[in-house]
Amino acid sequence: MPSLQTATVLLAKSLRTRQSLLGHTSTGVTRESLARLNRTPAPLAQISDLKPHAPRGEQLDALREAVCVCRQCEHLAASRTQTVFGTGNPQADLMFVGEAPGADEDNQGEPFVGRAGELLTRIIGAMGLARGDVYIANVLKCRPDMESGSPGNRPPTAVEMQRCLPYLRGQIAIIQPRVLVALGKTAMAGLTGRDEAMGTMRGRWFTFENIPLLPTYHPSYLLRNGSNAEKRKVWEDMMLVMEKLGMPVSEKQRGFFLSAS
Numbered sequence: 001m002p003s004l005q006t007a008t009v010l011l012a013k014s015l016r017t018r019q020s021l022l023g024h025t026s027t028g029v030t031r032e033s034l035a036r037l038n039r040t041p042a043p044l045a046q047i048s049d050l051k052p053h054a055p056r057g058e059q060l061d062a063l064r065e066a067v068c069v070c071r072q073c074e075h076l077a078a079s080r081t082q083t084v085f086g087t088g089n090p091q092a093d094l095m096f097v098g099e100a101p102g103a104d105e106d107n108q109g110e111p112f113v114g115r116a117g118e119l120l121t122r123i124i125g126a127m128g129l130a131r132g133d134v135y136i137a138n139v140l141k142c143r144p145d146m147e148s149g150s151p152g153n154r155p156p157t158a159v160e161m162q163r164c165l166p167y168l169r170g171q172i173a174i175i176q177p178r179v180l181v182a183l184g185k186t187a188m189a190g191l192t193g194r195d196e197a198m199g200t201m202r203g204r205w206f207t208f209e210n211i212p213l214l215p216t217y218h219p220s221y222l223l224r225n226g227s228n229a230e231k232r233k234v235w236e237d238m239m240l241v242m243e244k245l246g247m248p249v250s251e252k253q254r255g256f257f258l259s260a261s
């Protein structure tokens, strides 16, 4: 039997799901959740055929369809190849959140592909999990636009992330992960509004929608600065996640990246 506290949390999540995805309220709605509903972008509020008791995969599919046609950021809708919704297990206990799609993700329609994505997949594997065991998404569902011919990617703006955040809230409300990991300073800012250096935030637990949230470095940071000392910091964060999820941590895992270089 779930505890009263657990049931209350589940009830609160259910309420948020209804308000965020169905666009209508029920009795007992709080002032805070009403305010959140009022901030819900129009396309999200117009999802009328979503069944709140449908399997999580179906709920995610309905939300994905709303994201696909979203044009709230005209400049991003005009420049994107496609929206990048998210991928993974709808029942995942662990959800990774990045900032926004880059060029590779925009081309393939999946978050965290390319070199940074391969490294994230290896980190997940070192935890004893497969990529399909977790859920991976970004705060922003469209690639931030670039000047024509400009190489690379740009980080999303605070306004862009704020506008898109209800979709991520919807994903989290459907999946109900037990732990969230914010990959990089920008993702953490998009989720919480905190604008701090990752060095001061990593290794500390925060919460988002009452879910434990751990920030750590973005895999692309490790690609630029791949010393064992920096890898170890990320790995220590992942061991915190494993412990929070009740996963065993072997002696071999505890020793990863302890050697100098």
Ligand code: SF4
Binding pocket: 067, 070, 071, 072, 073, 074, 076, 077, 083, 140, 141, 142, 160, 163, 164
């Ligand atoms: S970034 Fe988000 S809010 Fe903006 S157009 Fe894309 S899906 Fe819509």
